[in-house]
Amino acid sequence: MTLSKLITDRDGDVEMKKGKQFIIISSILAVVSTVIKIYHDTNFFKVQPVHIQTKKIPKGSSFSILQLSDIHNKVFINNNEMFINKVSKINADVIVLTGDLIDRKTKELVHVFHLVEKLIAINPRVYFVSGNHEWDNPKREELFNGLRNRGVILLDNKSRTITLANTRLTLIGVADFTTQHADLDLAMQSREQADYTVLLSHAPDISWMLADTPIDVTLSGHTHGGQIRFPFIGGIVAPGQGYFPKLDKGLYPMKNGKYVYVDSGVGTTWFPIRFLNQSQMSLIKITGE
Incomplete structure (x- = not known):
């Protein structure tokens, strides 16, 4: 060689x-x-901004809704201190809890009650609708009563109209759709005339029923945004929608200027991780145009 x-x-x-x-x-x-x-x-959580413009409220006016969804009894560092401080700094007009405050396996309600007490101290306008995990948990009545006693307004199949500056806002709530506790007709019965109407529904699956209603935007959760996401694909699977869900995360325009917003949520369930899908709270700002 x-x-x-x-x-x-x-x-x-x-x-x-x-x-x-x-x-x-x-x-x-x-x-x-x-x-x-x-x-x-x-x-670690983030604040997801969402901006919706409408001709239904006076031009230049606005209001904000902070949405917390799918917490699943999640506790961040220092007993949620940073989480609560962020809510306080945001100073939204309204706080909405769109279901699954607890997990179906949650046995103690200490953490969730601590959180809602802090939220109420920040803003007395806190509204809640139930999710499937509440209905699957044997402590649900204890949870519901505990929320009421702490000042949270339960909107399962109910509505409430409030005035924010020069805008009348109606919040309509339905109990969890996927466990067949939602009654939209009942919720609409007590609805008052308002400038703008927001539906709180844990599951976005109800969206197909809304075309002929006066609801302007629906705020949902439930999907966790797939919890694990991949580039160019998004969420692989979401409850109620199966593989490659169409309504998994973000703002979706519907007919007649309506929207459905799906918040990917705060906590986790089943598989306790998130990937390319950071834990979040959503700040929805409605502005007149």
């Missing part, structure tokens, strides 16, 4: 070894980055 042949073979082995090292290091970095991202998305 010639010297040049030996050198060529040695250089080839070196390049192959470097290639393997690069693949190994890249793989390790990818795994570590994924783990870090999962931890961040699951344990």
Whole structure:
């Protein structure tokens, strides 16, 4: 074997070894980055801004709704101190809790009651509609009574009209649609005339029933945004919608200038992680145009 042949073979082995090292290091970095991202998305929250313009309220006027959905008894660092402080700084006109405050497996209500007490102290306008996990939990009546006693307004199949500055807002609530507790007709019966109407429904599945109603925007949760998402694909699966859901996360325009907004939520269930889908609260701002 010639010297040049030996050198060529040695250089080839070196390049192959470097290639393997690069693949190994890249793989390790990818795994570590994924783990870090999962931890961040699951344990640190963000505020998701949502802006809707309408001709139904005076031009230049506005109001804001802070939506908290699918908390599933989640407790962030320092007993939710940062979470509560953020709610306080946002200073929304209304706070809505769109279901699944607890998980079906939740046995103690201490954390959720602590959270709602803090919310009520920040803003007495706190409204709640139930989700499927409330109805699946044997402590649901204890939860519902505890919320009432702390000043939270339960809107399961009810409505409430309030005045915000120079705008009359009607909030209509339905109990969980997926467990067949929703009664939209009953909720609409007590509705008053208002400038703008918002429906609170834990599951967005009810949206097909809303075309001929005066509801302007529906605020939902339930899907967790798929909880685990992938680039260019989005959520892989969502409850009630199966694989590759159409209404999994974000603002969806409907007919006649109506919208459905699906909040991907705060907590987790079944599989306790989030990926490319950070825990969030949503700040919905309605502005007259």
